[in-house]
Amino acid sequence: QLQLQESGSGLVKPSQTLSLTCGVSGGSVTSGDYSWGWIRQPPGKGLEWIGYIYHSGSTYYNPALKSRVSISVDRSNNQFSLKLISVTAADTAVYYCARGQPPANPGGLLGVWFDPWGQGTLVTVSS
């Protein structure tokens, strides 16, 4: 059974870089036409799609974050990572990693849905 686990700093200072890693167990980040994604949820609010990466390295980002975000995959350690630069208090959220199911258009985004999800990790941006 595939399991995902987020790890990283829970407290980041304003203007610094948020870095999180999602460890994958029970499966491989290189298997099939799955994508590997990040979603966040500010405290008490709704969900925001951050982006995806395929094991080929192809990435898709939310345009609202595109200038600040990068997602990478580490095949040797079976994990993928999120970096968000120049953070502010508005980036305080629970960050989830998840596997994206194969799309209707191979290598694309059409019809992708998330399953499973990691348990989530709270990142607070504060001095």
Add this chain to the structure above:
Amino acid sequence: DIQMTQSPSSLSASVGDRVTITCRASQSISSFLNWYQQKPGKAPKVLIYAASRLHSGVPSRFSGSGSGTDFTLTISSLQPEDFATYYCQQSYSAPHTFGGGTKVEIK
């Protein structure tokens, strides 16, 4: 970006009630619509994908319908474990936006 609007934002219902949640997209998304359930302090879980396809292991009292811009999630007979927040998500074009959520509470 495609805007996803859910209604109602919250509702109160009793065990055994039939519950319907609506999700409207700001433009046509064909059938690329997913539904998730989230309980407090937990990660969301997928219930329905591609508008009407029940994810493996999800009870058959959950069903989804719709295409184009209007979609519904129906719980045919609400159970105690169904009290949660439900989100729709479009996966037609990036960014894959979510609706604002519908909180289902105990009456």
